Amino acid sequence: MSAKPLRQVKIADQVVGELQVWFRSGELTAGMRLPPERELAAQFGVSRTSLRDALRRLELLGYLDARQGDGTYVRVPDGDALSQPFRNLVNTLPHNAADLLEFRMLIEPEVAALAATRLTGEGRAALLGSLKRQRALPDNGPRLGHEDALFHDVLAQVAGNMVVLRVLETLRDLLRDVRTISLPAAGSRRTVSEHERIIQAVLAQDRDGARQAMREHLEDVTRTYQDAVWRRDHTDQLALQRPG
Amino acid sequence: MSAKPLRQVKIADQVVGELQVWFRSGELTAGMRLPPERELAAQFGVSRTSLRDALRRLELLGYLDARQGDGTYVRVPDGDALSQPFRNLVNTLPHNAADLLEFRMLIEPEVAALAATRLTGEGRAALLGSLKRQRALPDNGPRLGHEDALFHDVLAQVAGNMVVLRVLETLRDLLRDVRTISLPAAGSRRTVSEHERIIQAVLAQDRDGARQAMREHLEDVTRTYQDAVWRRDHTDQLALQRPG
DNA sequence: CCGGTCCAGTGGTCGGACCAATCGATCCCA
């Protein structure tokens, strides 16, 4: 006679509910360590499987942080968790390099502009450190790609929006072909000098300058990439005709 | 000596990645049933535990629907499914809502600018149709939110970038509650007139004007939202002091 | 042709075992 459950309530769901109640009671505050899984499972009267299921969900939503060999800690969800719908979306969508590149070109100049307005002492130090490491790089060495990614990451961090930071990371990951092709073609000297221009503008808190520098940098990367691809496709044709 | 892995990569994470590859290959379409868990686990060479872990994550994000006794089905996440797990997160932690609003403010002005440069006959018709419907709306009726979402969708469609379109859609879903707060506060007249200004700029293929109009519109929305929240929180305080 | 029954297959739950990472106490040596 009562409402029929359209969806069988899973045990993990109930546990999630109980844990949320526990959270809201204020008894659990950020940084605290939860009891061990085996203990919690016994306490709730469920198997460790179901208990873990509940914990994983809360972890995915950013409320928990499980560390192997240590414990599970309470934390307050930040943009890291919120970025997941976007990351999954981009990862699931059919890959279209043009759309992804354009998307990045929409976002990142604004990120540079934001960074210029939100520069802190830490941010200044991080940017200078990145610049120093980039300058010390050997020409076209294998670490250029890594430092390049790191630079963009630091910049997004200075901008202070975790969601945007993670989304940009995902975009870069999906566009790694672009990087491996266009970076060597551009050469580390050119890349680093373009980065330097961006950094200088941010350090000067020149909002428009930072945006413009980043825009030109990305346009340059895109152009180099397209040229390199065009050249590769055409030399491939020639290579087939040559021995070796 | 090499980079230290800050986060141990879990098996379920890898499986999620492989499933995402499968998704975007187009081989899996909505409504399809996945192979049984036992079979999939064998196929990926992992235990059923880890495989289930991956499936549960994709289920939480709205990409899968598991039915006991039947099977696990592929689905395209609608706004509800996608935003529901995260809605609490947005509503209870203002910092997260701010990140999302800022993210939107980064993207959408550029989308408006893009739309202005890529306007086609179809796009013109769609925008005019949207404007007409918006004008015919009763003041603060229930359909205002719907038409508002539709307007932004049409605009992104005119801009012609599928990735950006879907990202903005997700953003709006996550911010749904924000909209229900700020829209009535602004009133439909003001909202529609701001939309109209954007549409006019796009129709005139005025790139900078469209960007600027959208930026001001979003700033207005954000300000209205913050005011409304501030007022709500403070009237809550007063309500506590009053009887009833 | 209809309705009920039964059964194979599927996701959900369980318990136990072992692996792997971490922390901290302990021990050893300079």
Place this chain on the structure above:
DNA sequence: TGGGATCGATTGGTCCGACCACTGGACCGG
């Protein structure tokens, strides 16, 4: 005595095999 290496207990991560709960469809009887 101080510092560093070692080892063990603890904890989350993974695997396995079994069983439960539910569903859809085949089968059967009227």
